[in-house]
Structures are given as structure tokens and as C-alpha cells.
Amino acid sequence: MTSLDIDHYLTRWANLIHHGRGLRNIRCYTADGTAGFPDRAPYDRMVAWCTPPLLPEAWVSQMVDGGLMVAPLPIAPVPNMTVVAQIRVRDGRPTVEAVFTGGYIEATPSPKGNLDLPGRWVDWENRVPVPSWISIAWREKDNWRNNGARTTLGRLLKDAHTEPYDGVEVDWPSWRTFVAAKGNPYLTMAGLGPDLWALGHSTPATAAVLQQDGVIVADHRDSPSLTVLRAWLAEWEAAGRPAPEVHPPLLARREDGQGPAGWDLRLSGAPETCAGP
Known part of the structure; x- marks a missing residue:
């Protein structure tokens, strides 16, 4: 059996533990797992x-x-x-x-x-005064200064409109896969607070997301992104939260x-x- 990890500290300890338990058919290697490990293939x-x-x-x-x-x-x-x-x-x-x-x-x-920040696709993050981040699927339309991502995150953090979602408690696995299946190019994920993900829609001019706690956050109450988000939620509920x-x-x-x-x-x-x- 072959096991891989990018952290040499972990692979060394794992090898030592397996050896101490008398396991001779497991070997751990330090490597980038996304490349596999051709030396032990197939x-x-x-x-x-x-x-x-x-x-x-x-x-x-x-x-x-x-x-x-x-x-x-x-x-x-x-x-x-x-x-x-x-x-x-x-x-x-x-x-x-x-x-x-x-x-x-x-x-x-x-x-x-x-470990509090995703390892990939974070388009802008704030570290002070409170950590927050945003990921925009339309990042290729943004400029090299990340103005779109930075401004969008700011809209959701400062003077934002909030409202409770009027449905029952959000089934997050169902909600996120339903939204992903739509394939919308303006899909947006954010972390507006510690351990609290948010998912919704944004453009360079507008933003709205539903947080895991059931709170909707938008740039303003008449936000076009909020209209899109409400339509997604209505479709999701009508589909029976698949x-x-x-x-x-x-x-x-x-x-x-x-x-x-x-x-x-x-x-x-x-x-x-x-x-x-």
C-alpha cells in the first residue's frame, strides 16, 4: 500500500507509527498527491x-x-x-x-x-480586523488588482442589507450542489465570518449570498443579485431540495x-x- 502527503513531517511520523505496529505493507512518501506516484504504479x-x-x-x-x-x-x-x-x-x-x-x-x-482559509480559488481576503474572504467564478473578468473581488467583498461587509431566509433550516449539501448544477458564471462563495460560509451570486456591481446560518446578505435591498438569489432559492424549494x-x-x-x-x-x-x- 502506498500513501502520499505533501507534509514531510506527517509522512515521517506515519512511517514510524506503521513500523511500530508491525505493518510492513504500508509505505508513506512525501509527494504532491495530484501527480500520483508513478514509481509504485499501477x-x-x-x-x-x-x-x-x-x-x-x-x-x-x-x-x-x-x-x-x-x-x-x-x-x-x-x-x-x-x-x-x-x-x-x-x-x-x-x-x-x-x-x-x-x-x-x-x-x-x-x-x-x-486551515481557516480555503487552499484554492480565494480571489481576495481580509486579515484584519476580522478574517474574511471571497471567491468569484467570474475572476477572469477581474483585473490584476482584483478590484472586482475586493469591491464585492466590501459590499457584503459594510452597510450590507440582511434578511432571514424564510424557509426552514438550510440543507447545505443540497443547496450547494443545486446551485453548482446551474453552472452560472457569476457563482460566488464567501467567508464573511469565522467558520461561516456563504454562497450566492455577484457581478462587478452587485452581490448577494446566503450564509449557512440562514441569513441572506446583499449589497442593498433592491440588489439585482438578491433577485437572482431569491429565484435560485425558490427553484431549489420547488425541486424538493434534491x-x-x-x-x-x-x-x-x-x-x-x-x-x-x-x-x-x-x-x-x-x-x-x-x-x-
Whole structure:
């Protein structure tokens, strides 16, 4: 059995613990897990605990034919939007057999020190007076000074309009997968306070998000983004708050040549037969 971690401190201790327990079939290596570990390939089974930016081609190429992997994968280009996917590899091609609720910390190229901040896709952060951050799916439209992300975060933090969501307690796994499946290019994730994620819509001129505590935060009460967010919530409720597992998964090959090679996992809208009343 081969185990990888980017933190050399952890792999050294893990090797020592396994040796002390008399386990001789496990070896831990310090490596970037998103590249796999070709020295010990091919693999019959693969389990990932950190979330890569996409399903890496290296993982697929290092599997035996018919091999099985289980990994958390992002379903949108913002943090904390993941599902766990069960993937079968045949003839060098991956196929998603099932998805499940779940996720884990983002994979990073070096050991992560600040566990309160996502490891990827943070477009602006404030460290004082209170830590906060924002991730905008429209980052390619922003400028090099991050004016869009910085201004959007400011709109949600200062003199913002707030209102309670009038539905029952938010089912966060259902809500985030429903929104991700819409594929909207203005999807926005934020952390406006400690341990409190928020998900919604923003543009360079407007913003509105629903926090995990059920509070809606917007730039003002007549915000166009607030109108979009309310429509999403109404669609979600009308669909019966579908479980993440009912959204059909699709692996799309990354063809743009930018960044690592592999497949993006995307979910489509829930079938009507799976929707509740």
C-alpha cells in the first residue's frame, strides 16, 4: 500500500507509527498527491482525502484497467463546492459510477498552515480586523488588482442589507450542489465570518449570498443579485431540495491546455422524477 502527503513531517511520523505496529505493507512518501506516484504504479484502488482542482490525468493513467478510485472533486470553480465521486477506469477513460455528499480540504503544492482559509480559488481576503474572504467564478473578468473581488467583498461587509431566509433550516449539501448544477458564471462563495460560509451570486456591481446560518446578505435591498438569489432559492424549494446524489454527473475533459491535464466534474440539474413535492 502506498500513501502520499505533501507534509514531510506527517509522512515521517506515519512511517514510524506503521513500523511500530508491525505493518510492513504500508509505505508513506512525501509527494504532491495530484501527480500520483508513478514509481509504485499501477494501482488497483485509489482513495484521495484532499480535493484536487480537477480529476488529474496522472491518477487515471496510473490505474489498472477496471481500477476503482474514490475522491472528493470540485463541482464548481469556487471553494467548498465538492462531492465524493466513485470512479471506474476502463481503457484509460474514467467514468463516474456514483456521487456522494462529502468533501475535504483542497490539495495544495505545499503544507497548509492556515486551515481557516480555503487552499484554492480565494480571489481576495481580509486579515484584519476580522478574517474574511471571497471567491468569484467570474475572476477572469477581474483585473490584476482584483478590484472586482475586493469591491464585492466590501459590499457584503459594510452597510450590507440582511434578511432571514424564510424557509426552514438550510440543507447545505443540497443547496450547494443545486446551485453548482446551474453552472452560472457569476457563482460566488464567501467567508464573511469565522467558520461561516456563504454562497450566492455577484457581478462587478452587485452581490448577494446566503450564509449557512440562514441569513441572506446583499449589497442593498433592491440588489439585482438578491433577485437572482431569491429565484435560485425558490427553484431549489420547488425541486424538493434534491439530494446531491440525484444530480447526473459528467466528466468533461480539460481541453484548453491551461493548468493541469484531466477532467472537470460537473453536475446537471436533478431529474424531475427525483424532485420532491
